[in-house]
Every structure is written in structure tokens, then in C-alpha cells.
Amino acid sequence: MEEGDxxxxxxGEGSQDSHPDSKEIDEAIxxxxxxxxxxxxxxxxxxxxMRAIFFKGEYGTDDNERxxxxxxxxxxxxxxxxRLIRKEASRRTGKSMDKAGPVDLGxxxxxxxxxxxTFLxxxxxxxxxxxxxxxxQAVRQGAATKIRDLAMAGSRMDPNYNEGGGYRILGRLYHQTPYVPFIxxxxxxxxxxxFLRRACEIGPHNFLNRLYLAEALWDLGRDSRKEAREVAEALIRDTPRPEFLIEDRWAREKAQKLIEATEKKN
Known part of the structure; x- marks a missing residue:
């Protein structure tokens, strides 16, 4: 496991902007x-x-089929x-938790x-x-509820994990999920x-926390758009952290696109 770490x-070695060289992440996987x-x-x-797979899928390819x-x-x-967590929870409680959700397992x-x-x-x-x-399609298959329950359980267990990662996922989910009646x-x-303000309180220097907050603020309405621009502009001025080089560069590029989009609408 240490070699994978x-x-x-x-x-981030050998990367071009927000596009990683696949060598190291493929080796990790x-x-x-x-x-x-x-x-x-x-x-x-x-x-x-799962973390390495997420990185490869999110940052390593633009091909949707891939x-x-x-x-x-x-x-x-x-x-x-x-399934493994349910098995261990059943052992600990002395009763079957084979159908328990993440919030009950936490x-x-x-x-x-x-x-x-694991949850996050x-x-x-x-x-x-x-x-x-x-x-x-994903909502109709129950994906949104699944994501919500996993992130909610993780944030309750440790709100500080991954710089407010649970709240970041919840904020992104609540912002991006389409409305489907009864679902x-x-x-x-x-x-x-x-949720995203909570994430930023925990991880104020996290680029993704700030990007997702800026995007949500912009969509919230005209009264919050000045703050959205301020958050995005501050993010663009910031220097990517060496340990999150790809992720932070990616977030800065998205923030720049948000600013450009807002200028077209003004």
C-alpha cells in the first residue's frame, strides 16, 4: 500500500496545466x-x-465513454x-445490518x-x-439519494475529512441535482x-470548496452574484498547492470560465 501512496x-509529475501524465496514477491504481x-x-x-480511480476519471480523460x-x-x-461495512456492523451489534444505509452504519x-x-x-x-x-437517468436509478446518504454519513462521522469533503460533496450534489418529483x-x-460555506469554513484554502461555492452563489440569484465573482476572482489569484497541483489548476480554470461567462451576461 505504501508504494501505491x-x-x-x-x-502531478509531468503534468500539462490541469492534465496529468497518466504514468503515476496508473501505477498507483x-x-x-x-x-x-x-x-x-x-x-x-x-x-x-477509489480515490485514485476518481482522479483518473475526473482529471485524466475528457472522453465520456472512458x-x-x-x-x-x-x-x-x-x-x-x-457490503463489508455492513458485515462488520452486524458483527458489532449482534443483529443483521445487511440492508442498513450509510447514515445508520455511521x-x-x-x-x-x-x-x-470509504463513504466519501x-x-x-x-x-x-x-x-x-x-x-x-442517474436520479431515476437512485444515484442522487445514494450520493447524499454516503456524503451525509461521512460528514457526520468526520466533518474535517479531506478539508470538509463531505460538505463539499453535499453542496455540489444539492446544487447540481435536477428536480424530479417525489425523488x-x-x-x-x-x-x-x-453546505459549501461549511466546507469553506473547514477548508478555507481548498480550491474546490471555493469553486463550487462561487458557482452555487452565481446560480442562487442576482443578489449573490457579486460575492460569487469575488470568490472566483480570489481563487484565480491564488497559487495551486504542490500536493494538489492538478486539482487546484483544474479549479482555477473552471473559475476563470465562470468569470468569462458572467462577463458575457453582464
């Missing part, structure tokens, strides 16, 4: 797969593999991880940081899977802003 830490084959019940290996294949894989690994597994990471990287892969296959009536840009 080493390749993960080098994922290969090593994590080998580790998983030897220790199939390890959540620590599973969430690291994204579908990548996130199909990440989603499946997360579903198997959920309190039982509250002492496990690997469960937090699973929700991230589900989220990108939904985008690749189409938001409305996603909970989705709301106003609630999205609340």
Missing part, C-alpha cells in the same frame, strides 16, 4: 489493485483505490466496500477513519458516474450554499 503523491487482491477485506486499500468505464469500476468497488462504525474515507470516495465516484451517464425534492441551491 508514493505513486499517488507523485500524480495497479499497486492498489494488487494490494486489494491480497487483502480483499481491507477498507484502507479500497478507499485509496469516464463511464472508469466510474463503473469505482462505483462497484464502493458497493463491495459497503454511528456503529464511528471509530473507523477508513469508513469515513464512494460518493465521489457515484457522483461522477451520474454525470457521465446523465443526471436525469429529489430535497435538492436546493440555497441549501447547497449552506
Amino acid at each position: 508514493r505513486h499517488w503523491d507523485l500524480r 495497479a499497486v492498489y489493485r494488487q494490494a486489494l487482491a491480497m487483502t480483499p477485506d481491507s477498507l484502507a486499500v479500497r478507499w485509496r483505490l 469516464k463511464k468505464t472508469i466510474f463503473d469500476d469505482g462505483k462497484a468497488i464502493g458497493e463491495e466496500a459497503l 454511528p456503529v462504525m464511528s471509530d473507523s477513519p477508513d469508513v469515513v474515507a 470516495w464512494s460518493s465521489a465516484n457515484w457522483g461522477e458516474w451520474a454525470i457521465a451517464y446523465g443526471k436525469f 429529489t425534492g430535497w435538492a436546493s441551491t440555497k441549501e447547497a450554499v449552506v
Whole structure:
């Protein structure tokens, strides 16, 4: 697993702008797969593999069919991880939790940081899977509720994980999820802003927290658009962090596109 982590830490090597060289992330995925084959019940290996798969699908390709294949894989690994968590929760409680959702499993597994990471990287892969296959189709298959429950459970267990990662995913979900009667009536840009402000309080220097807040503020309405521009402009002026080089460059590019779009509408 340590070798996989080493390749993960080098994922920005040889990159061009926000486009990574695939060498290091492919090596990380290969090593994590080998580790998983030897220790199939390890959540620590599973969430690291899901994290690497997410990175490859989100930043490593612009081809949507390729994204579908990548996130199909990440989603499946997360579903198997959920089965393992249910099995351990059943052992701890002495009763079957084979059908329990993440929110119910969280309190039982509250002492496990690997469960937090598993929930959040699973929700991230589900989220990108939904985008690749189409938001409305994904909503009808229950993806939005799945993402919400995983991220909610993770944020309750450890709100600080990944610089407010649970709140970041919830904010993005509430903002991007289309309204479908009786299925996603909970989705709301106003609630999205609340979640994303929490994420920014926890991780004020996180580029994705600020990007998603700026985008949600812009869509919230005219009264919040001045703040949206200010958040995006501050993000563009900021320097990408070496340990998140690809992610931060990507966020800056998106923030620049938001500013350009706002200028066209003004």
C-alpha cells in the first residue's frame, strides 16, 4: 500500500496545466489493485483505490465513454466496500445490518477513519458516474439519494475529512441535482450554499470548496452574484498547492470560465 501512496503523491509529475501524465496514477491504481487482491477485506486499500480511480476519471480523460468505464469500476468497488461495512456492523451489534444505509452504519462504525474515507470516495465516484451517464437517468436509478446518504454519513462521522469533503460533496450534489418529483425534492441551491460555506469554513484554502461555492452563489440569484465573482476572482489569484497541483489548476480554470461567462451576461 505504501508504494501505491508514493505513486499517488507523485500524480502531478509531468503534468500539462490541469492534465496529468497518466504514468503515476496508473501505477498507483495497479499497486492498489494488487494490494486489494491480497487483502480483499481491507477498507484502507479500497478507499485509496477509489480515490485514485476518481482522479483518473475526473482529471485524466475528457472522453465520456472512458469516464463511464472508469466510474463503473469505482462505483462497484464502493458497493463491495459497503457490503463489508455492513458485515462488520452486524458483527458489532449482534443483529443483521445487511440492508442498513450509510447514515445508520455511521454511528456503529464511528471509530473507523477508513469508513469515513470509504463513504466519501464512494460518493465521489457515484457522483461522477451520474454525470457521465446523465443526471436525469442517474436520479431515476437512485444515484442522487445514494450520493447524499454516503456524503451525509461521512460528514457526520468526520466533518474535517479531506478539508470538509463531505460538505463539499453535499453542496455540489444539492446544487447540481435536477428536480424530479417525489425523488429529489430535497435538492436546493440555497441549501447547497449552506453546505459549501461549511466546507469553506473547514477548508478555507481548498480550491474546490471555493469553486463550487462561487458557482452555487452565481446560480442562487442576482443578489449573490457579486460575492460569487469575488470568490472566483480570489481563487484565480491564488497559487495551486504542490500536493494538489492538478486539482487546484483544474479549479482555477473552471473559475476563470465562470468569470468569462458572467462577463458575457453582464
